[in-house]
Amino acid sequence: MLTESQRERIQVILVSPRNPLNIGAVARAMANFGFTRMRVVAPYEPHWREARSAVGAPQLLIDAQETASLPEAIRDCLLVLGTGTLTHRKPEQPVVRLDQLAPLMTEPLRRGERVALIFGPEKHGLTREDLSYCHILVEIPTDPRQPSMNLGQAAAVCFYELAARIQVDSVGLEPPQDAEEPAPTSSNLDVLANLIEEVMTSTNYSPKTMQAANRHDLRLMLRRLHLNAADTRRALGFFRRILWRLKRGRHT
Structure with missing residues (x-):
């Protein structure tokens, strides 16, 4: 029990x-x-x-x-x-x-x-x-x-x-020190999903009429990938860098 x-x-x-x-x-x-x-x-x-x-x-x-x-x-x-x-x-x-x-x-x-x-x-x-x-x-x-x-x-x-x-x-009851990297929280996945969506918007990936559907599919995909917390942090870093470059390019 x-x-x-x-x-x-x-x-x-x-x-x-x-x-x-x-x-x-x-x-x-x-x-x-x-x-x-x-x-x-x-x-x-x-x-x-x-x-x-x-x-x-x-x-x-x-x-x-x-x-x-x-x-x-x-x-x-x-x-x-x-x-x-x-x-x-x-x-x-x-x-x-x-x-x-x-x-x-x-x-x-x-x-x-x-x-x-x-x-x-x-x-x-x-x-x-x-x-x-x-x-x-x-x-x-x-x-x-x-x-x-x-x-x-x-x-x-x-x-x-x-x-x-x-x-x-x-x-x-407490994870051992050599335990594998834990999964990200739902909040972490939502932060990543929102960032990816912002990148998609910045690149005009799809018309506004498709944005809700893309948002839905993105949430599902991230959960199906079974990322661990470290992978989620790396992905955040990648997409933040991409978004920074996109925004910087508009002003150069």
């Missing part, structure tokens, strides 16, 4: 939830399996912290962080996992079934990295834009005749799988 320190590295993120009762149900399920870190992105109702459905977990709602955007919520996470079904969705990132998730999270947790598990709004789940910030889409298999799940139920199923299947001993 995970230690308390390791469970605290799993960040549960709810994107634009509409019903406070569902937020409370997620909090209760988190408490059932020992998870404590919740972030809520742009909740629909302002009084969600008062949800009565958070039986046994009112403090978890009080301590939860509220953010205005998904990038802000995952800024310090090195592995970002979106959840959903494949019904009416063509994924653009690797897909794993829920029962295959635990092995993917074992090593990041052993290395002391923070992992985000994201749930979308009740009506439609995570959008294509939301998923562009995710390294992996976690499929929750369901009967095709009823593919959608209640938010609280979906969360509870995921938390059980993590609590029951992840095997991380206490030896790896």
Whole structure:
């Protein structure tokens, strides 16, 4: 079973939830399996912290962080996992079934990295834009005749799988000195993506009508490349130098 320190590295993120009762149900399920870190992105109702459905977990709602955007919520996470079904969705990132998730999270947790598990709004789940910030889409298999799940139920199923299947001993709580270079945080990748986009804009790479699509594809590509932190720093240096040369050339 995970230690308390390791469970605290799993960040549960709810994107634009509409019903406070569902937020409370997620909090209760988190408490059932020992998870404590919740972030809520742009909740629909302002009084969600008062949800009565958070039986046994009112403090978890009080301590939860509220953010205005998904990038802000995952800024310090090195592995970002979106959840959903494949019904009416063509994924653009690797897909794993829920029962295959635990092995993917074992090593990041052993290395002391923070992992985000994201749930979308009740009506439609995570959008294509939301998923562009995710390294992996976690499929929750369901009967095709009823593919959608209640938010609280979906969360509870995921938390059980993590609590029951992840095997991380206490030896790896702190990364060893000879550990490989860690992955960049989501915030680091966004900084790189924004810089590359600025270079593309400076070179008139594409018309304005294509800039949003290019931005989306760039986020996906950087996450599929699995860069480490050192590679990300080097790439930042390359593109900053290119941008400097481009701007300098305009004034010479």
